Amino acid sequence: MTPDYPPGDIAAATDNRGGALTGRTLNNFLWMFAGGGAEAVLKIIVLLVLARLLAPADFGLVGAALTVVALAEVTGRIGIAPSIVQVKVLTRDHIATGFVTTIIVGFAMSVLVYSVAEPVAVLYRMPALVSYIEVFGLLFIIKGFGLVSESLLQRNMNFRKLAVIRLASYFFGYALVAVTLALLGYGTWALVIGHLSQAFLQTALYLVFARRGLAFGFHWATFVTMLQFGFGVTLTQIGNYVSQNADFFIVGRWLGVEALGYYSRAYLLLQQSSQLVGKMGDQVLFPTLSTIQDDRPRLERALNKSLALVAMLQIPLTALLIVTGPEIVLSLMGPQWGPAVLPFQILMGILYFRTAYKFVGAVLRAAGKVYVAALWQWSHAAAVILGALAGQDIGLWGVAVGVSCAVVFCHLFGLFLVHKVIGVGSAQGLRRAVAYTAIGLVFAALLVGLKVFFVSIGLGGLAILFILFGLFGILYLTLFTFAPTLFGAEGDILRTQLVKVLRRRSAAKN
16 A cells, blocks of 8 residues: 655555555545445436426437546546555655656547547437537547546545545536536537536546655666556456447437437436445555455455345345335436436346446456456456347347346356456355345335325326335335344444444544
């Protein structure tokens, strides 16, 4: 771990890695969960507001442009930033070389994206896409300055700072800017400028919070060693990009910009629910597991605990989101978003798998098996392409079914690879997932019954939504408190850590 020491002290700092990881990891996760949870709620609120102010086609155009940006961003990183997190002993040369490399690559990718704007627009059959892609090219220059700072904070496990940075940059950089411009009638440009301002503020905050550890310079030998790990990470990330964006391309090209607007908003709602646990957990687990990458029993325990915690949090929530899907989309976003309801419900059905597969990737990367991770992600990408192509003839819901099957395959195949290549099993975590599936089915039956009753007495969609969410929360917390055996060892871990957090806060107030 590299605390915010001057660069000369970094090597000494890395010798202190280790200790009691379970409590520390969960504490870090809770910080990221709190920050990520606030950000996810804020994103959903902003989505609902913008959905009332902008047309589905506006979201479709930006969604198409961002698929190009995401590919260039993944390719341009060449894995330099993750190598700073993963390397056992971090030196000044690593930081200096990484900083200079990411800045140079940022400028190069900006030029490349600008130059391919017209061909991409032709490929998508969306002529209006050109100007948006050209402007989005500025994102690479902006983000290039902050990648190493972000990695230093992550390696140092400064998750409180990371949570604050991401929440603040989204609220002040994106939410306020995009909503204001949408109210002023800027249409699609409101979303584009919002993304740019968010990236600028986020990069500035990364540089401020990690300024003590930064260095400037370039060392060829160091670059080569970083690239050996980083190239494998990049292959993995490109595969992940394809798996995350191939369905967007297929929907946009064959079903049209408006259909892409519906699909992208349904997918965003899934993404916020899964990233609340999955992405935050992955960012905590990767640096933590890197400290025990040679200890297979501890890796196995960490993976199974993570899978069980995800199942505990996500599977019952899946039941709630599927049952209330029509109310979430139609009552909150507006009746014009009706075509997004069924894709939303289908995609929510694989929330657990969409979340849990992130932890598989964290284990593979932490163990240094980046090329195995690349194989895994590319198999996922192929499954998404086949599923989306097979489903697009049916419509949006067909694409959602195909993509959902691909995500389930990705998770199970990833667990198989982790077991075969690293020797880390996941049977205990899978057994807990089955147990929570049974609990989720009970929740679903109860929620459906209550919804039918509320509809029969004439309650509106918004009222039904709030009542069912409230009843779900009360019932879940009641079971968690008074029926702890249902939640097994993972419930005990979470309960113990929450008590510690509450006690520390109480002591601080006194």
